Amino acid sequence: MDTATLDRLCDRYTDEQGAIVELLQTIQAEEHYLPRDALERVSTNLNIPLSQLYGLATFYRAFSLTPVGRHQVLCCTGTACHVRGGKRVVDHFRRILGIEVGETTEDGLFSLHTVNCLGACAVAPVAVVDGVCHGEMTAVNVEKLVRQYRSKSGE
Ligand code: FES
Numbered sequence: 001m002d003t004a005t006l007d008r009l010c011d012r013y014t015d016e017q018g019a020i021v022e023l024l025q026t027i028q029a030e031e032h033y034l035p036r037d038a039l040e041r042v043s044t045n046l047n048i049p050l051s052q053l054y055g056l057a058t059f060y061r062a063f064s065l066t067p068v069g070r071h072q073v074l075c076c077t078g079t080a081c082h083v084r085g086g087k088r089v090v091d092h093f094r095r096i097l098g099i100e101v102g103e104t105t106e107d108g109l110f111s112l113h114t115v116n117c118l119g120a121c122a123v124a125p126v127a128v129v130d131g132v133c134h135g136e137m138t139a140v141n142v143e144k145l146v147r148q149y150r151s152k153s154g155e
C-alpha cells in the first residue's frame with residue numbers, strides 16, 4: 001500500500017471504538033500482513049504509540065506481522081499421518097515451494113505450516129489448503145495441488 005493511500009485511510013480515521021482495528025484490517029487485507037513501515041506511518045499520522053499498534057497486532061489472531069501467503073498450506077504431522085508418510089508430504093511441499101515450514105514463498109502465494117491432527121486420520125496423510133481438506137496425499141498430489149492453486153492465482 002503506498003503512503004498516499006495510507007494517509008488517506010488515516011484521514012478517514014475517527015476515534016470511535018474499533019476504528020483503529022478496522023484500519024489495521026484494511027492494511028492487512030491489502031498487504032496480507034502489517035508491515036512495520038505502515039504501522040510507523042499510522043502511529044505518526046494518528047499520534048498513536050507504536051507499542052499500542054503492536055499490542056493490537058499481536059492480540060488479534062487475524063493480524064500478522066510477517067508476510068502471509070495468499071494460499072495457506074497446512075500439513076498434518078500427527079501420529080496417523082506420520083505413520084502414513086506425512087513427513088514425506090511436508091518435504092515435497094518444502095521442495096516444490098522452496099520454503100521451510102513457517103515461511104512464505106517470495107511471490108507471496110503460499111505459506112507452509114504443520115499442525116497436529118486435523119481430525120481426518122482415516123484419510124491420512126492429510127493436507128489442508130485454504131481450509132479445504134485433501135486426504136491420502138502423495139508426492140504427485142502435492143505437485144497437482146500447487147499447480148492448481150498457482151493457476152487459480154493466475155501465476
Ligand atoms: S493425525 Fe493427521 S489427521 Fe489425524
